[in-house]
Amino acid sequence: MVIQTDNLTKQFKGKGGFVNISLSVKEGEVFSLLGKNGAGKSTFIRTLLGILHPDSGRGEILGQSIGHIQTRKKIGYLPELFQYHNWLTGYELLFNHGLLYKMDKKEIKDRIEEVIEIVGLKGHEYKKIKEYSKGMKQRIGLASAILSNPKILFLDEPTSALDPIGRKDVRDIILKLKDQGKTIFLNTHLLSEVELVSDRVAILDKGRMKKIGTIQELLHSPVLLSIGNINEKIINELKKVDQNIKKAGNQIEMSVYDDELLPKIAECIVKNDGQLYMMKKKENVLEELFIKTVGEEE
Numbered sequence: 166m167v168i169q170t171d172n173l174t175k176q177f178k179g180k181g182g183f184v185n186i187s188l189s190v191k192e193g194e195v196f197s198l199l200g201k202n203g204a205g206k207s208t209f210i211r212t213l214l215g216i217l218h219p220d221s222g223r224g225e226i227l228g229q230s231i232g233h234i235q236t237r238k239k240i241g242y243l244p245e246l247f248q249y250h251n252w253l254t255g256y257e258l259l260f261n262h263g264l265l266y267k268m269d270k271k272e273i274k275d276r277i278e279e280v281i282e283i284v285g286l287k288g289h290e291y292k293k294i295k296e297y298s299k300g301m302k303q304r305i306g307l308a309s310a311i312l313s314n315p316k317i318l319f320l321d322e323p324t325s326a327l328d329p330i331g332r333k334d335v336r337d338i339i340l341k342l343k344d345q346g347k348t349i350f351l352n353t354h355l356l357s358e359v360e361l362v363s364d365r366v367a368i369l370d371k372g373r374m375k376k377i378g379t380i381q382e383l384l385h386s387p388v389l390l391s392i393g394n395i396n397e398k399i400i401n402e403l404k405k406v407d408q409n410i411k412k413a414g415n416q417i418e419m420s421v422y423d424d425e426l427l428p429k430i431a432e433c434i435v436k437n438d439g440q441l442y443m444m445k446k447k448e449n450v451l452e453e454l455f456i457k458t459v460g461e462e463e
């Protein structure tokens with residue numbers, strides 16, 4: 166495990182923050198923390214990075230307690246409200262960042278070439294950051310987070326300022342970094358982002374963890390079926406997949422854990438003299454789950 170927390174808690178005078186979070190992230194995984202504004206996502210990342218001190222519980226990164234100085238060098242971080250030094254050029258910002266990481270000058274120069282290419286800012290590196298658009302600022306922030314070639318990358322809402330194309334670019338960057346074996350811890354409230362890049366997700370609500378698992382595990386993909394000549398045998402077979410199937414006339418709604426089961430379900434309906442008129446996965450289910458999980462107001 167590259168990240169591990171055990172009942173980690175950080176509150177501000179007993180309020181806000183997060184409470185008793187236990188989770189672990191494997192090497193090479195893209196892990197997303199999902200929650201609405203104020204859920205405690207940024208506080209959690211900042212505590213893992215050692216910027217905030219936890220009230221109780223334990224946390225480890227790369228086998229060392231959180232806050233360990235040597236470990237910080239192996240971590241990249243894109244804060245949610247990245248402080249831009251507007252008077253610098255993108256190149257100068259990255260160069261200074263490299264010096265802070267104690268990289269040598271030749272290494273910094275080579276690496277700047279690479280990261281500028283990765284984040285798609287080629288041709289803009291010598292412009293002052295004050296002339297950058299929001300999206301370009303977010304990209305230069307991402308470039309500085311990956312400059313030191315970290316093992317783990319903490320990205321706090323990396324696409325909040327980007328247009329749909331920019332979001333896709335960042336998703337592609339995340340997947341490219343994952344291919345290189347990096348571990349990525351992502352804070353977001355964008356469900357599409359979570360669905361498209363994450364291996365596992367935790368849902369945080371008012372500082373407490375409500376759910377954790379792979380998207381498939383969390384969703385149990387609801388499937389709608391429309392069946393003619395529906396009979397007891399079919400119902401009994403379907404109940405083997407989901408005990409709590411919902412039946413209304415010839416319509417069935419059920420949870421299917423694994424897509425591999427879909428053709429088997431179709432086969433079983435036909436074998437038992439049913440007619441399968443429709444089999445459809447419900448859309449936007451992550452959004453439904455999210456709203457159901459964190460949506461209720463006090």
Ligand SMILES: Nc1ncnc2c1ncn2[C@@H]1O[C@H](COP(=O)(O)OP(=O)(O)OP(=O)(O)O)[C@@H](O)[C@H]1O
Pocket residue numbers: 177180181182200201202203204205206207208209245354
């Ligand atoms: N330094 C602080 N002092 C006091 N309260 C704080 C501090 N930082 C955060 N909080 C509170 O802790 C809670 C969680 O804040 P946090 O920034 O972690 O949420 P978040 O999930 O990142 O939200 P967002 O999606 O808006 O970024 C909020 O109620 C916030 O007001």
Ligand SMILES: [Mg+2]
Pocket residue numbers: 206207208245321352
């Ligand atoms: Mg935040």
